[in-house]
Amino acid sequence: MRIDIITIFPKMFEPILNESILKRAQAKKKVIIKVHNLRDYTKDKHGKVDDYPFGGGPGMVLCAQPIFDAVRKIKRALNVKHKTTKIILLCPQGKTLTQRIAKRLTAYTQLILICGHYEGIDERVRSHLVNEEISIGDYVLTGGELPSMVLVDCITRLIPGVLGDKNSLNFESFEGNLLEHPQYTRPAKFRGKPVPEILLSGNHQKIETWRKDQSLKRTIQRRPELLTRSNRGTIKE
Numbered sequence: 001m002r003i004d005i006i007t008i009f010p011k012m013f014e015p016i017l018n019e020s021i022l023k024r025a026q027a028k029k030k031v032i033i034k035v036h037n038l039r040d041y042t043k044d045k046h047g048k049v050d051d052y053p054f055g056g057g058p059g060m061v062l063c064a065q066p067i068f069d070a071v072r073k074i075k076r077a078l079n080v081k082h083k084t085t086k087i088i089l090l091c092p093q094g095k096t097l098t099q100r101i102a103k104r105l106t107a108y109t110q111l112i113l114i115c116g117h118y119e120g121i122d123e124r125v126r127s128h129l130v131n132e133e134i135s136i137g138d139y140v141l142t143g144g145e146l147p148s149m150v151l152v153d154c155i156t157r158l159i160p161g162v163l164g165d166k167n168s169l170n171f172e173s174f175e176g177n178l179l180e181h182p183q184y185t186r187p188a189k190f191r192g193k194p195v196p197e198i199l200l201s202g203n204h205q206k207i208e209t210w211r212k213d214q215s216l217k218r219t220i221q222r223r224p225e226l227l228t229r230s231n232r233g234t235i236k237e
């Protein structure tokens, strides 16, 4: 998969893309991530990419021209057979990001992410260029850079081969509409607090049952709306 990000603050991405799993995923060529400076695409002779809103009001609005031109050029950069491109605007008015949406997006060969800033972007980008709008929650940030990074991180770890152990995806929160069970590591007793004995038993079947029960209990306590009816009947008190 290739992910292209269009932003007026490309440097914001450097620390995130050059650490840990995102760095390794790129090194292993599981994902290609390119960050593009919107200013490189403007036709304005002073290099401007924003302007005052028509009708008045506070703040600046990102202009349509550099965004349309950037997307056209970036789309052409991926030259593979059976290309599937999705153009996504990060925006507080979009669909709220979920694990399910992230999984769906892994099916594309190219994602182009557009980061708004200031008061937002010219509406013609939204209505004539973008395929999907994604929000990372019901709050307003200064720009689409952090939301883009959240989306890139969330999608990249779902790409096969990115995480070392494929089981780490199977058992984590939101799989099967459940939250993950509690996790413990050494020491077995910390400040007088022991880990649940079952985890030291070596009985894998019992451990698995305990984890499933914990997972269900947690979900009922914290996020009951995630549960389907079929899960509800099976919890042990």
Ligand SMILES: C[S@@+](CC[C@H](N)C(=O)[O-])C[C@H]1O[C@@H](n2cnc3c(N)ncnc32)[C@H](O)[C@@H]1O
Binding pocket: 089, 090, 091, 092, 093, 114, 115, 116, 117, 118, 119, 120, 121, 134, 135, 136, 137, 138, 139, 140, 141, 142, 143, 144, 145, 147
């Ligand atoms: C200050 S916001 C603009 C908000 C816009 N005036 C509104 O009321 O909907 C600037 C940019 O930050 C990004 N942004 C802010 N909050 C976001 C969120 N919760 N999810 C995704 N993107 C967000 C978007 O790209 C947006 O264009």
